[in-house]
Amino acid sequence: MFAVILLPNFRLQAALRFREEMHAQPVALMDEQTPKAGLLEISEAAALAGVMPGQTSPQALARCATLTILPRSLTEEHNAQAALLEIARMLSPEIEATADGFCTVNLRGLRVNDWQALGAGVMAGLASLRLRAQMGIGPNPDLAFLAARHARPVLVVQSPAAFLADLALHELDPAPELLAVLHDWGIHNLAQLTSLPRGDLMDRLGPEAGRLWERAAGQTERPLRIVRTAVEFCEAFDFEHEIGTAEPVLFLLRRFLDQLALRLGNAYRVAGQMTLTMPLANGSAYERTFTVPSPTADVDVLFRILHTHLDGLRLDHRATGLQLLITPTRAERQQFQLFETPLRDPNRFGETLGRLAALVGEENVGVVEMLDTHRPDSIRLRPPRFNELGNVAMPADDFAVALPLRRYRPPVAAQVRVVRHQPAQLESARVCGAIRAVLGPYRASGGWWDSDRWSTEEWDVEMEGGGLYRLARVGHEWRIEGSYDEPLPGNRRDAPPIVAMPSTGL
Amino acid sequence: MPFLENTRFLSAYLGDQAEKVAQLRCLLAEKFPAMQPKTGGIFHTGLADVDAAEGGLRRAALTELCAASGAGALFIHAMLRAVCQERCFAALVDAARSFEPDCPASLARLLVVFCADAMQAVKATDLLLRDGNLSLIMLDLQAVPPRQLQRIPANTWHRLQRFAEQTTAAVVVLTPQPIVEAAQVRITAGEGWTLAAQRRWQRDLIAMARWHVFARRCVGHHPPALENERECATA
Numbered sequence: 218m219f220a221v222i223l224l225p226n227f228r229l230q231a232a233l234r235f236r237e238e239m240h241a242q243p244v245a246l247m248d249e250q251t252p253k254a255g256l257l258e259i260s261e262a263a264a265l266a267g268v269m270p271g272q273t274s275p276q277a278l279a280r281c282a283t284l285t286i287l288p289r290s291l292t293e294e295h296n297a298q299a300a301l302l303e304i305a306r307m308l309s310p311e312i313e314a315t316a317d318g319f320c321t322v323n324l325r326g327l328r329v330n331d332w333q334a335l336g337a338g339v340m341a342g343l344a345s346l347r348l349r350a351q352m353g354i355g356p357n358p359d360l361a362f363l364a365a366r367h368a369r370p371v372l373v374v375q376s377p378a379a380f381l382a383d384l385a386l387h388e389l390d391p392a393p394e395l396l397a398v399l400h401d402w403g404i405h406n407l408a409q410l411t412s413l414p415r416g417d418l419m420d421r422l423g424p425e426a427g428r429l430w431e432r433a434a435g436q437t438e439r440p441l442r443i444v445r446t447a448v449e450f451c452e453a454f455d456f457e458h459e460i461g462t463a464e465p466v467l468f469l470l471r472r473f474l475d476q477l478a479l480r481l482g483n484a485y486r487v488a489g490q491m492t493l494t495m496p497l498a499n500g501s502a503y504e505r506t507f508t509v510p511s512p513t514a515d516v517d518v519l520f521r522i523l524h525t526h527l528d529g530l531r532l533d534h535r536a537t538g539l540q541l542l543i544t545p546t547r548a549e550r551q552q553f554q555l556f557e558t559p560l561r562d563p564n565r566f567g568e569t570l571g572r573l574a575a576l577v578g579e580e581n582v583g584v585v586e587m588l589d590t591h592r593p594d595s596i597r598l599r600p601p602r603f604n605e606l607g608n609v610a611m612p613a614d615d616f617a618v619a620l621p622l623r624r625y626r627p628p629v630a631a632q633v634r635v636v637r638h639q640p641a642q643l644e645s646a647r648v649c650g651a652i653r654a655v656l657g658p659y660r661a662s663g664g665w666w667d668s669d670r671w672s673t674e675e676w677d678v679e680m681e682g683g684g685l686y687r688l689a690r691v692g693h694e695w696r697i698e699g700s701y702d703e704p705l706p707g708n709r710r711d712a713p714p715i716v717a718m719p720s721t722g723l
Numbered sequence: 724m725p726f727l728e729n730t731r732f733l734s735a736y737l738g739d740q741a742e743k744v745a746q747l748r749c750l751l752a753e754k755f756p757a758m759q760p761k762t763g764g765i766f767h768t769g770l771a772d773v774d775a776a777e778g779g780l781r782r783a784a785l786t787e788l789c790a791a792s793g794a795g796a797l798f799i800h801a802m803l804r805a806v807c808q809e810r811c812f813a814a815l816v817d818a819a820r821s822f823e824p825d826c827p828a829s830l831a832r833l834l835v836v837f838c839a840d841a842m843q844a845v846k847a848t849d850l851l852l853r854d855g856n857l858s859l860i861m862l863d864l865q866a867v868p869p870r871q872l873q874r875i876p877a878n879t880w881h882r883l884q885r886f887a888e889q890t891t892a893a894v895v896v897l898t899p900q901p902i903v904e905a906a907q908v909r910i911t912a913g914e915g916w917t918l919a920a921q922r923r924w925q926r927d928l929i930a931m932a933r934w935h936v937f938a939r940r941c942v943g944h945h946p947p948a949l950e951n952e953r954e955c956a957t958a
Contacts, residue, residue, distance in 0.1 A: 560812065560856045569854040573836055573847055581837040585822075585830045596824060601834050603812055617925040620916055621796040623821040623866055654918045679918040685793065699823065702793025702916040705899055 218324040218332075220354045221365040222305055222339060224297070227318025229258040231297035232287045234347045235454050235472055243281050247274060248289045257289060292453040292540070294318075299451070300346045302444065303480050304339060313358075313441035319365075321358045323441055336371030345479055355380075359437050363388060377435035382408035391429050395422060407433040450477050450484075450543040459498050459535035463527050466495070466539060470523050473541045474516045481545055487512040488519055489546030493526075497534040510604060511563035512546050518564045525568050529575035563604050570600070591661050592671055593689070593698065594624060619677075622687060624699035633688060633695040640676055640688055645697055651681040658690075677701070766859055766893040769805045770798075770929070776936035777908060780859070780893035785884045787906035788897045794912035794932060795865040795897040796823075801929045802859060802895075803829040811858035814851050818844035819866035825925075841871040845879055852886040852894065863897045872902055880905040909937045 224230055229246045233239055243263035245256040255271040266281035277284055294317060301320055305312045311323035329335050336352045343350045353364025355374035363384065364372040374380045384407045386399060404410050410433045419427040431437050452473040460466060470493075481487060489512045495503045507522050523541075560566050573582045583598030631645035639655050657676035664670045675698070676688040685701035765779040773779060780786050788798055799815060799822070806813045807829050814834040815822060818841045824830050834857070838844040841864055848862045864872060880896075884905035887894045896903050903909075913933040920928055 562856060565854060566856045569850055569856070572850050576846055576850070577836060577838055577843060583835065584833065585824045585835050587824060587827050587830075594823075598835060598837070603832070617800070617825045618923070619921040619925065620793050620928060621800050621825060621925070622823040623792050623796050623819075624823040626820045656918055656921055677918060677921050683915065685916060685918060685921070699821065700792060701796075701921070702791055704915075705791050 218327075218354055218356060219358045219361040220305075220308065220322040220324055220336075220339075220352060221315070221358065221361040222301060222320055222322070222343070223351045223353070223362075223365040223368075224301060224318035224343075224348055225351060226258045226260075227297070228289055228294055229260060229287075230318070230348060231294040232290055233260075234293065234297060234476075235452075235469060236287075237347075239285060243268065243284045245274075245277055245284055245286050246289055247286050256286070288455070290453075290455050292455070296452055297348060300348060300476070300480055301343070301350075303450075303483050304342045304346070307342070307483055308335075308339065311441060311443055314444045315358075315362075319362075321361065321441055324354070332373040333371055336368075336373070340370050342483065346476055355435075357435065357438055358441065359432055359439075360435050381411070381433060381435055382406070386410060386433075389429060389432050392425060395425060395429065398422065448545070450480050450545060451540065452476055453538065453540040455538045456536065459537055461535045463530070466536065467524060467527060469539055470527075470541060471516075471520055473539075474519050474523075477541065477543050478514045478516045478519070481514045481543065484545065486545035487514045487548045488543045490544040491519065491522070492542040492544070493523060494540040494542070495532070495536040496538040496540075497532065498537055499534045501534070503532055503536075508567075509564065510567035512549055513564060515564075521568050522564070522571065525571040525575070560603050566603070590663060592663055593661070593673060593675075594626070620685065620701040622699045622701055623703075625697060628689070628696040628698050631688065631695045631697050633690075640678055640695075643678065643680070643686075643688070643697075647697060648680065648684065648686060652678045653681045654679040657688075764891070767805060767809065768801065769808065770801055770932075770934055772934035773910060773936055777938060780895060781908055782858075782891045782893045783888050784894070784907040785880065785887050785903060785905055786893065786895045786908040786910060787901065787903040788895055788910045788912070789899070789901050790865075790897075790910070790912035791915075792865045792899070793916050795863065797925075797929055797932055798895075798897065798912070799861060799863065800825070800925060802861060803833060804929075806832050806859060809858065812856070813859035813861065814857050816844045816847045816851070816860070816862045818862070818864050818871075821866040822863070841867045841875055845875060845883075848883065848894070849886065852883060852890060852892065855890045855892070857892055860892050860894045861897065862895070864902075865897045865899050869899070872898065872900075875902070877904055907939050909939075911935045911937070 229244065232246055233244065240260075241262060242260070243266050244260040245263050245268060246258045247256055248254060252274070255273050256268070256277055257270065259268050259270055259277075263277075263281060263284055266284070268277045268280050268284060272280075274286055277286070298314065298317060301318070302312060302314060305320050305322050308322050309324055309327060313321040315321045332354050336354065339352055340350055350370065351365050351368040352371045353361045353366070353368050353374070354372070355361035355364050356377060360374050360377055360380070364374045364380065366388070386396060386405055386407065389407070391399070399410065404413070410430060413430070415427060415430045418430055428437075454469055454473075456465075477488070488509050490509065491507045493505050493507070497503060505526065507526065509519065509522065513519070570582060580598060584601045585596050586599045588595040588597065625647075629645050629647045631643055631648075633640045633644075634642035640652050642651055643649065655676050655678045657674075659675040660673070661675070662670075662672035672691070674690040676690075678686050678688055680686070683704035687698040687701065689696055689698045764782050765777070766782055767779040768774055788795060790798070802813065803826070810832075812832050812834065814836065816836045816838060818838050820837040822835060822837075834851075836844075836847045836851075838847055844862060844864065844867075848860060851857060851860050880903045883894065884907070896906065901909065912935070
């Protein structure tokens with residue numbers, strides 16, 4: 218058996234998918250590329266008001282003053298067609314995108330007792346994606362197509378001869394000349410046509426008449442041109458007016474996500490990445506890709522990611538459209554370790570990272586990565602990937618020496634008096650006084666092979682009044698790079714230290 | 724014996740009051756279950772003094788480490804070791820951008836947030852507390868100018884304490900002087916490192932440091948050292 222799923226008024230349906238408020242209103246669709254061609258498709262309310270396809274917009278508005286004329290959107294049609302194919306894919310992997318708003322499915326091998334129930338399920342699936350469809354099921358693709366045309370909303374052809382007998386001849390879309398001849402002969406329906414001998418008909422009217430006879434008898438067979446499912450799920454909308462605030466964008470994004478989550482669910486996939494694109498009034502486009510930390514199809518989680526980003530977004534130009542593209546992936550399965558504490562909610566953590574990035578800047582949040590150089594202060598922050606960390610072994614016993622440094626960023630400029638090649642007195646905006654003891658110098662250099670050459674000489678110094686600092690000499694300039702220990706305000710070295718350690722003088 | 728009578732009266736009066744307070748707490752717990760403070764247990768630090776006094780850092784509570792900057796930096800590195808040992812995740816909110824890593828292996832589990840000033844750091848800590856994914860959050864205010872610290876409203880710490888109660892994270896605020904009124908535990912450390920420390924292993928320095936723990940009595944939390952005494956009293 219074959220099934221044909223047909224979306225009547227496909228282009229208008231695609232345009233009205235995210236304009237629910239217009240469903241009951243008189244609406245017509247027009248191609249802005251060819252305005253002289255007239256209206257392409259019209260809604261039922263418009264038809265009741267006397268508007269007809271093919272009329273020019275002034276003619277249509279003369280008939281119905283409240284008529285809304287929408288421009289045709291190829292992107293929205295493409296997305297609606299993708300949604301149709303995804304639903305069809307649930308029935309069988311062998312599907313053909315026969316035309317826009319119309320696909321054929323090979324149901325061979327599918328064991329179904331109740332074809333009507335199957336059709337009703339497909340209709341419900343499409344209705345959840347805001348698409349109204351008709352479905353025909355028959356023994357071959359052409360019969361299924363004819364059934365889909367007459368379905369309200371599902372029609373199963375059990376007996377092809379009985380179904381075809383009452384159909385008018387023009388249902389098969391024959392050539393106008395051929396149709397005129399047959400009408401002249403008094404042949405108006407398919408039963409009358411198939412009562413004629415096929416050979417004699419071909420002798421008189423040619424091979425086209427033979428093919429028409431075969432179709433009328435329900436005997437045509439043709440292979441389907443199988444299409445693959447899209448690897449990305451996309452929804453888009455063109456605004457009628459330029460948008461300057463986030464509310465309409467968020468409203469539409471929520472609707473997009475509702476639809477995309479359903480489509481992902483139908484394909485047994487979850488969202489791994491989202492790409493938000495907003496065409497702007499100046500012709501450019503804003504684009505941003507979000508990686509979902511823990512792939513999911515949960516609308517709330519995905520919406521929060523977008524909402525967090527849009528909260529802090531400022532654009533120089535207004536948006537003229539909106540597109541959300543989801544790259545699907547399989548739902549991840551993770552085996553947690555017995556002694557490991559994983560992130561409870563990776564998506565919430567991702568959202569928090571987004572908020573932190575908005576607060577302090579993206580370059581100031583992350584996991585520290587030490588660069589492959591000996592140059593001082595060569596670190597950068599990269600986005601954390603705690604979920605991918607797995608069961609990283611604990612560093613056995615690290616070989617860090619000395620007190621950790623608290624680095625001054627930027628370093629503090631200083632004036633140092635040198636006695637016998639060692640710092641003896643320090644003057645700076647932060648620390649002043651005599652130096653009691655020093656360790657050093659520790660010299661380092663690099664980048665001598667290219668223009669980014671650097672060289673530094675570091676000293677660890679202990680001040681008379683307490684406090685350990687790192688001094689650095691770069692060229693002829695001294696600076697304080699940081700402190701190892703600073704005395705608390707008001708505490709000087711007069712009192713004996715609680716953790717007493719012998720002082721070392723060089 | 725008027726003194727004894729007074730004592731009896733006082734204990735009876737206090738008993739009534741305690742019962743009423745207990746009833747009020749039960750009522751509040753029923754009405755607002757989400758606001759019920761969690762006694763989230765203990766985060767083991769690996770610092771002998773802290774672990775001996777409290778078992779570690781209290782989870783779902785604010786701890787203030789009030790010490791010189793050297794002890795604070797040492798504490799942060801000790802916590803990095805503990806995080807790796809516990810295989811959990813931690814965050815360091817650095818208000819003065821002063822964190823200097825020295826052991827790459829232990830950094831993979833630490834989220835670092837460099838902030839421009841103390842207020843921004845408090846906001847970042849607020850966000851991390853609401854997140855609830857991390858086991859340890861350290862807010863480092865030690866290198867911040869005192870003027871900035873004075874500008875932080877006192878109710879900020881109470882708010883953070885309320886948020887902390889809803890999580891199982893141990894929250895440590897590192898300060899140069901006591902400012903966190905709402906802290907459940909205050910840790911102070913000895914100061915006065917000399918240049919000789921620069922020739923020792925860091926693990927030895929961590930072991931040598933002396934930490935003094937001052938815990939505030941709070942509902943539902945009993946330090947492990949007191950458990951036996953409590954059982955005796957109940958018996």
